[in-house]
Amino acid sequence: MKYALLIYENEAFYGPDETGPEMQEIVRRHMAFSQELGAKCIGGAGLKATTTATTVRMSGDASTVHDGPFAEVKEQLGGFYLIEAADLDEAIAIAKKVPMLQDGLIEVRPMLGG
Amino acid sequence: MNGAALDQVFRAASGRIIGALAARFRDLDLAEDAFSESCVRLLQAWPADSAPGDAASWLYRVAERIALDSLRRQRTRERLVLNDSYLEPAGEKVMADDRYIIPDERLRLIFICCHPAVAADARAALTLRLVCGLTVAEIARAFLVTEPTLAQRLVRAKRKIANAGVPFELPRPELWPERMEAILSTLEVTYAKAHEDAAGSGPHASFAAEVLHLTRLLTELLPSSADTHALAALVRYAEARRPARVDDDGMMIPLSDQDPARWRRDLIDEAGGFFARASELGADSPRVLQAALQGAWCARRCLEDPAPWSQVLGLYDRLLVVRDDPVVRLNRAVAVAHVVGDNEALAEIASLDAIRLASFPPFQAVRAELCARSGRMAEARAAYEALLALNPSAAERLWLWRKLRAFPG
Numbered sequence: 001m002k003y004a005l006l007i008y009e010n011e012a013f014y015g016p017d018e019t020g021p022e023m024q025e026i027v028r029r030h031m032a033f034s035q036e037l038g039a040k041c042i043g044g045a046g047l048k049a050t051t052t053a054t055t056v057r058m059s060g061d062a063s064t065v066h067d068g069p070f071a072e073v074k075e076q077l078g079g080f081y082l083i084e085a086a087d088l089d090e091a092i093a094i095a096k097k098v099p100m101l102q103d104g105l106i107e108v109r110p111m112l113g114g
Numbered sequence: 115m116n117g118a119a120l121d122q123v124f125r126a127a128s129g130r131i132i133g134a135l136a137a138r139f140r141d142l143d144l145a146e147d148a149f150s151e152s153c154v155r156l157l158q159a160w161p162a163d164s165a166p167g168d169a170a171s172w173l174y175r176v177a178e179r180i181a182l183d184s185l186r187r188q189r190t191r192e193r194l195v196l197n198d199s200y201l202e203p204a205g206e207k208v209m210a211d212d213r214y215i216i217p218d219e220r221l222r223l224i225f226i227c228c229h230p231a232v233a234a235d236a237r238a239a240l241t242l243r244l245v246c247g248l249t250v251a252e253i254a255r256a257f258l259v260t261e262p263t264l265a266q267r268l269v270r271a272k273r274k275i276a277n278a279g280v281p282f283e284l285p286r287p288e289l290w291p292e293r294m295e296a297i298l299s300t301l302e303v304t305y306a307k308a309h310e311d312a313a314g315s316g317p318h319a320s321f322a323a324e325v326l327h328l329t330r331l332l333t334e335l336l337p338s339s340a341d342t343h344a345l346a347a348l349v350r351y352a353e354a355r356r357p358a359r360v361d362d363d364g365m366m367i368p369l370s371d372q373d374p375a376r377w378r379r380d381l382i383d384e385a386g387g388f389f390a391r392a393s394e395l396g397a398d399s400p401r402v403l404q405a406a407l408q409g410a411w412c413a414r415r416c417l418e419d420p421a422p423w424s425q426v427l428g429l430y431d432r433l434l435v436v437r438d439d440p441v442v443r444l445n446r447a448v449a450v451a452h453v454v455g456d457n458e459a460l461a462e463i464a465s466l467d468a469i470r471l472a473s474f475p476p477f478q479a480v481r482a483e484l485c486a487r488s489g490r491m492a493e494a495r496a497a498y499e500a501l502l503a504l505n506p507s508a509a510e511r512l513w514l515w516r517k518l519r520a521f522p523g
Binding site for chain 2: 001003085086087088089090091108110
C-alpha cells in the first residue's frame with residue numbers, strides 16, 4: 001500500500017531560509033533517511049516555510065488568492081514522504097524514524113489508488 | 115436446542131468464527147456478514163429444538179463457504195485471476211477433530227479491534243461486537259448511546275481498518291507492550307459493561323467467560339507483563355462475586371455486605387495465582403494495586419470475618435500515589451471512615467470539586483454513605499436522591515429505594 005507521511009514541525013526553529021545550521025542538519029538527516037528507505041520511498045519533498053505560501057481558495061466557480069498558508073497553526077507542514085509499505089503498521093514504523101529536530105507530528109495517510 | 119441456548123451458541127461462536135474468517139480473508143465486513151448469514155441459515159435449516167450438537171462447527175463450515183462464494187462473485191466482477199488454492203475450503207481441517215476445526219484467531223481479532231488507528235471510543239464496541247458477539251442494541255445500551263450512533267461507530271471503525279491498511283496479523287512482538295495498554299483498557303471497559311448490567315442473568319454469562327478466557331490468553335502471550343496478569347486477576351475477582359452481587363429480589367448488595375460464602379472460590383484461587391505473578395512483576399502499577407484491593411476483600415471467608423478496612427486503606431494510600439483521581443479518593447474516603455473516623459473521611463472528600471462531580475454516581479454514593487454515618491441525614495437523603503436521578507441499574511435502584519425508605523417523611 002502507498003502512504004503519504006506528512007511532517008509537521010514548528011518551522012520557526014529552522015530559521016528564515018535554507019542556510020541555518022538546524023536546516024542543514026535536518027536536510028542531512030533526511031538525505032540519509034531517504035537512502036535508508038531505498039525502494040520504499042516513492043517520492044517526497046521538503047517545503048519552503050509557510051511565509052512563502054499562497055493559498056487559492058475555491059468556492060463554487062469563484063476562486064480567491066490569499067497570502068499565507070491554509071491555517072495558522074503551531075506546527076506547519078514542512079515536508080512529506082511518499083512510501084510503499086506492506087500495511088499500516090509498517091508505515092507507522094517508518095513514520096517513527098522520520099528525522100525531526102524537535103517535537104512534532106507525522107500524519108500517515110493512505111494514498112488513493114495505492 | 116431452544117432459542118435461548120442457540121443465542122448462547124451464536125455469541126460463543128462469534129469471536130472464534132469471525133476471527134478465523136477475518137484472518138483468512140483479511141476482511142472484517144466479509145467475516146462478519148458471512149457469520150451472520152450462517153446464523154440465519156442455521157435457524158432456517160433447523161427449526162428450534164433440533165439444531166446440530168456441534169452447531170459451532172456447522173456455522174464455521176457454512177460461513178466459510180458463504181465467504182468464498184461472496185469473494186468469487188466479487189473477483190468475477192472485478193475480472194481478477196482466481197488463485198484456486200486460496201479459494202478452496204481448508205480440506206483437512208474439515209476432517210479433523212471438531213474442536214480444532216475453528217482456528218483460534220481471537221487474539222488477532224482483539225489486536226485488530228484495539229489498533230491505535232481505530233477511534234478510541236470504537237475499540238470496546240468493536241471488540242464486544244466481533245469478539246464477544248453482543249448485538250448492536252446491547253452494546254448501545256451499555257454505552258448509553260442510540261443504536262444508530264453505535265452502528266455508525268462500528269461502520270466507521272471497520273472502514274478505517276480497511277482503508278488505512280490495518281494489518282490482519284498479530285503485531286510484531288516489539289510492538290506488543292505499546293499495544294497492550296489499548297487492549298487492556300478495552301477489555302476493562304468491556305468487562306465492566308457486562309458486569310454493570312448482569313445480575314447473574316443468562317445472556318452475559320458466556321460473554322464474561324470470553325473475557326476471562328481472553329485475559330488468560332494474553333498472559334500466555336505476555337508472560338512478563340504485570341498489567342496483563344493483574345487484569346486477569348481483576349476480572350476473576352469480579353466474576354467470582356457475581357453470585358452474591360444481588361439478593362433474591364434483584365437488589366444490589368454492596369461489596370462489604372456480600373456473603374463471601376456465595377463467592378466462587380475456584381475463581382478467587384485462579385485470580386490469586388495471576389495476582390501473585392503480577393505483584394512479582396510490578397507491585398506498584400495501578401492495576402496491580404487494584405487487584406490487591408480486590409484480593410483483600412475476596413480473602414474473606416464468611417460475613418463474620420472482619421472487613422479488611424485497614425489493609426484496604428493502606429492499598430488506597432499506595433494507589434493514590436500512582437493514580438490521583440476522584441474515584442480513588444472517593445473509595446479511599448470510605449476506608450478512612452471505617453479506619454479513622456467519619457469526620458476525617460468527610461474532610462477528605464470536601465476537597466473534591468462538588469460541582470464537576472455532581473453527576474458522577476460514585477461521588478453521590480460515597481457522600482450519601484459518609485453523611486448518613488455522621489448523622490447528617492438531610493444531606494445523605496439529598497445525595498441518595500441525586501443518585502436516583504442519575505439513572506442507575508435496576509439492582510442499584512432497588513437498593514436506593516430501600517435506603518430512602520429509612521428516612522422519615
